[in-house]
Amino acid sequence: MDKKKCKHGTLLTVIFTIISVLYVYPIILVVLNSFKKKAYISKAPFALPTGKTFVGIENYIRGIEKTGLIAAFGWTLFITVLSVAVIILCCSMTAWYIVRVKNVATKIIYTACLIAMVVPFQMEMYTLSKIANMLHMDNPWGIIIIYLGFGAGLAVFMFTGFVKSIPLEIEEAAMIDGCTPIQTFFQVVMPIMKPTCITVAILQAMWIWNDYLLPSLVLDTKKYKTLSIAIQYLKGGYGSVDMGAMMGVLVISIIPIIIFYLACQKYIIEGVVAGAVKG
Amino acid sequence: MEKAIKRYFPIFVLPTMLAFTIGFIAPFLLGVYLSFCKFTTVTDAKFIGLANYVKIFAENDFTHSLIFTVLFTIVTVLLINVLAFAVAMLLTKGFKGTNVFRTVFFMPNLIGGIILGYVWQLLLNGILAMFDRTLTYSATYGFWGLVILTLWQQVGYMMVIYIAGIQNIPGELIEAAKIDGATSPQILKNVIIPMVMPSITICTFLTLTNGFKLFDQNLALTNGAPSKASEMLALNIYNTFYGRTGYEGVGQAKAVIFFIIVTIIAMVQNRLTTSKEVQQ
Numbered sequence: 001m002d003k004k005k006c007k008h009g010t011l012l013t014v015i016f017t018i019i020s021v022l023y024v025y026p027i028i029l030v031v032l033n034s035f036k037k038k039a040y041i042s043k044a045p046f047a048l049p050t051g052k053t054f055v056g057i058e059n060y061i062r063g064i065e066k067t068g069l070i071a072a073f074g075w076t077l078f079i080t081v082l083s084v085a086v087i088i089l090c091c092s093m094t095a096w097y098i099v100r101v102k103n104v105a106t107k108i109i110y111t112a113c114l115i116a117m118v119v120p121f122q123m124e125m126y127t128l129s130k131i132a133n134m135l136h137m138d139n140p141w142g143i144i145i146i147y148l149g150f151g152a153g154l155a156v157f158m159f160t161g162f163v164k165s166i167p168l169e170i171e172e173a174a175m176i177d178g179c180t181p182i183q184t185f186f187q188v189v190m191p192i193m194k195p196t197c198i199t200v201a202i203l204q205a206m207w208i209w210n211d212y213l214l215p216s217l218v219l220d221t222k223k224y225k226t227l228s229i230a231i232q233y234l235k236g237g238y239g240s241v242d243m244g245a246m247m248g249v250l251v252i253s254i255i256p257i258i259i260f261y262l263a264c265q266k267y268i269i270e271g272v273v274a275g276a277v278k279g
Numbered sequence: 280m281e282k283a284i285k286r287y288f289p290i291f292v293l294p295t296m297l298a299f300t301i302g303f304i305a306p307f308l309l310g311v312y313l314s315f316c317k318f319t320t321v322t323d324a325k326f327i328g329l330a331n332y333v334k335i336f337a338e339n340d341f342t343h344s345l346i347f348t349v350l351f352t353i354v355t356v357l358l359i360n361v362l363a364f365a366v367a368m369l370l371t372k373g374f375k376g377t378n379v380f381r382t383v384f385f386m387p388n389l390i391g392g393i394i395l396g397y398v399w400q401l402l403l404n405g406i407l408a409m410f411d412r413t414l415t416y417s418a419t420y421g422f423w424g425l426v427i428l429t430l431w432q433q434v435g436y437m438m439v440i441y442i443a444g445i446q447n448i449p450g451e452l453i454e455a456a457k458i459d460g461a462t463s464p465q466i467l468k469n470v471i472i473p474m475v476m477p478s479i480t481i482c483t484f485l486t487l488t489n490g491f492k493l494f495d496q497n498l499a500l501t502n503g504a505p506s507k508a509s510e511m512l513a514l515n516i517y518n519t520f521y522g523r524t525g526y527e528g529v530g531q532a533k534a535v536i537f538f539i540i541v542t543i544i545a546m547v548q549n550r551l552t553t554s555k556e557v558q559q
Contacts, residue, residue, distance in 0.1 A: 009374035016369075016376065020383040026402050026431070033401065045405035090295040097291035100284050109296065116303050118545050120492050122516040123538040126531060127306035127313065130321045135301065149302020152295050172280055181284045185291075210391030212495050213517070228393040232499070235397075246397060253394055261389045265382055268389075272436065273443040276481045 027254060034059050034251045038244030055244070063234070063248035072230035073252075079140050079226065080209045083147035084201050087155050090148055092197065095159030096189055100171075110160065116153030121213060124150075129217040138220045146218060147208055155200050158275065162196040163189070195274070202271035209257075227253050314532040319524065331532035340507055341533055344515035345540075351422065351511065352490030355429050359486050360479070363434045367441035368471075381442065384435035392432075396499020399428045414501055421501040421509030428496055433489065437482045444478030445471065473555075480552040487548055491541050512537055 033041045035049040035056065047053065064070060098106035132138055132146060166189065174184045190197075212228035221229055231249055235241050261268060284291075309321070314331055318324035335341050366384065370377045387395065403424050404413050414424045448471060456466050472479075494513040497503070503510035503518065510518070516537060519530035 009372075012369060012372070013375045016380045020380055023383050023431070024386070026398050029402055029405075030398050041401070042404070042408075045401055045408075090298070093291040094295040097284065097288070101281055101288075109292070112299070112304065116299075118488070118542050119303075119307065120513065120534075120537055120541050121494075122513050123310055123534045124303065124306040125517070126520050126527065126534075127309040127321065128302065131301060131306055131309070134321075137301075145298045146302045148295065149298035149300070152299045153303070156295070168280075175280055175283060181287045182290065206389065210393075210495075212391065212393050212498075228391050228495070231393050231397065235499075243401075247401075250394055250397055254390055254398075257389045258386065261386060262382070265385070269381070269385060269439050272385075272388075272439055276440045276478070276485075277443075 027258075030247055030250050030254070033243075034247035036244070036247075038242055041243040041247060057248075059244035059248035060252065061248075062242070063245035063252070066242070066245050067230040067234055067249055068225060069227075069230055069249055069252060072225040072227050073256075075140055075224050076209060076226040076228075079143055079147070079215070080205055083144045083151070083208050084204050086144055086148050087151045087204050088197050088201055091152055091155035091200070092159045092190065092193055093185065094152070095156045096163050096185055098156070099160050099163040110156070113153045113156045116150075117157060125213065125217055128214075132218045138218055140219070140224055143215060143218050146214070147204075150214070151204050151207070155204065158200055159193070159196060162193060166192055198267055199271040199274040202268050203275045206268075310531055311535060313528065314535045315528075317528050319527060327528070331528040332536075334529050335533055335536070340510070341512075341515060343507070344510045344512050347418070347422070347509070348491060348493075348512045351425060351493070352487060354426055355433075355490045356483060356486045358426070358430055359433050359437055360482055362430065363437035363482065364441050364475075364479075366434065367438045367445055368467075370438070371442055371445045381435075381439065385439055386435065387432045388436045390432075392493075392495025393499045395428060395432055396496045399424065399431075400500055403427070415504035415509075417505065418508035421504070424500055425493070425496060425509070425511075428500060429490070429493070432496075433486060437486065440478050440482055441475060444475035448474045476552065476556040480549070480556065483552060484545065484548055487544055488541065491537075491544065 029045065032049060033045055036047075036053045036059075037055045038059070040047065040053045049055075094109070098109050128146070132142060135142070137143065137145060170192075171184050171188055174188045175181075179187065210228060211226075212232065215226045216229050216232070219226070219229070221233075225233065231246075231253065234246055234249060313321070313324055315326055315328060316324035317327045317330070370381060390398075400414065407413055407416070407420065412420060414420050452470055452474070453466060456470050461469070492513055493511055494517070497509070497511045497514045498517075501509045503514055507515070507518075512533075516530055516533045519526050519533055
């Protein structure tokens, strides 16, 4: 940050404070409406929940019951955490290998990863859901493998970018001291790669946690729902949307993310920046 | 050393490659093949040549969604990057509260597209209700609704990248320009913009591909209403696959065209902006 005092500093602070309040207003609006009786939400969304329009936490209870939100939350967490862990582990290993071993095969793998980053999901969605179905991967365990496959492009690309900057001497010294490649990787390379691991983890977690289309096509949604599927189900499952339940569900989905973000924002923003520089 | 590592292929590469084959390579190749077939499930595919591709243009919904998507992408790429850059410039001036503002502007990125769609549906329909309109009254409302939502979501992300780019410019460079008598607009045009060109490259790339691939927000905010008028490419392909039986092949052919368009744009954009980057 610039140390010297900036011109119009106070004025800018005031203007940006107003913009910031407007910026979070959509979310505040949803929170306010989540306490209103459902009939009043679409009719007068800007009115405050007072007197006869106030219903307490009724919307939340109905929303949770209708969508199975607690289970959806658990599955989303399960899928996100495990997928990210598997992606970090497998892709960092692959990236190290394809940088250190130079042959036609590793070159092809690298190029395939580059292509995978550009391909839109619509190109794959139908065939992927059929293949997942045939291989019985339409459950939260199977989808982790699919996320590994689909996330490998970006992750391998980012890890290779970093591995190229690690001096070879460190690893050679470890090998001469008698380390096997596996020991070298986990005891020497992995600790150096920690910042890249965090970056990849953040980018992948943001994507997987919020992903809607892939899990909705791959998972057996009668048994397993993720948060995005649960919310969309509220819209699709009934003739008219229960706006009360919808507001409650939206708030429950948003609040944990915001708390998580405020706690780790430094890493998240740094991760995004680091990812952009290499991407 | 290379030889020692080489033998470990099954441990280091095989798991990723197996998943990559299942999750990416196989669906991709099968997808390309199926775009030349008539099928309702993968097993009953019959080769029919280019018939699916011809069928796409027999109706004008695909062309309409293509135009809608292109317009949407142009508008959002320009607005997001200009706004994000301007906010980044201001937030690097070092006044009180810049960190808080940065945190606030980035926040929407953590929230999923489906959730964002419904949040904005409430707000925008509430405002439009005062004029007896809804988001689905005509495609124009859906278009600008999506633009506003996308701006709200992505300006913060790009801003963070621009801030990092601006902070990387060595202070001496700007000082030197000032001593040489350069005015602020001149410094911006001749020093700052060339120096943040790598950030501009990545931000235009991200906003371009995000614009073309937009799906969740489109599904939640308008779902293509009224009668497909606000349907973007990704949603159009989805509806072709899952909305009408017997059109799976056409949907796959549309997806192939979609893939080709996105690839060409990514390549052209990369050429254009990287050529403008300067070496530090």
